[in-house]
Amino acid sequence: MDSIDIFIDSYLDISFRAMTREGITDDDCDNLINSLSVVKGEYQDKDCIPKKLVNVFIDMLLYLWHC
Known part of the structure; x- marks a missing residue:
């Protein structure tokens, strides 16, 4: 699994938790930010x-526009 796949998995995990209202933890956010930093x-x-x-990134942008 490369750094992009790790970032995508982190994003999908947070996205799913947000859509299902399971809640997002600080660790979830840290994982997403750290994985994006590696990709950057x-x-x-x-x-x-x-x-x-x-x-x-397009998916993220579209999601943010609808918030």
Whole structure:
């Protein structure tokens, strides 16, 4: 599992917990932030990012627009 997959899993976990109203813990948020920081470190000097990462960012943006 690469860093993008870990980030996606963290995002999907938080997203699911929010939609089902299970609640989100500080550890859930820390996992998401830390995994995004790792991805940022890997791709900050690159000209492009993988499509699966773009798709997650689009999903996040659409979710935030509807909040």
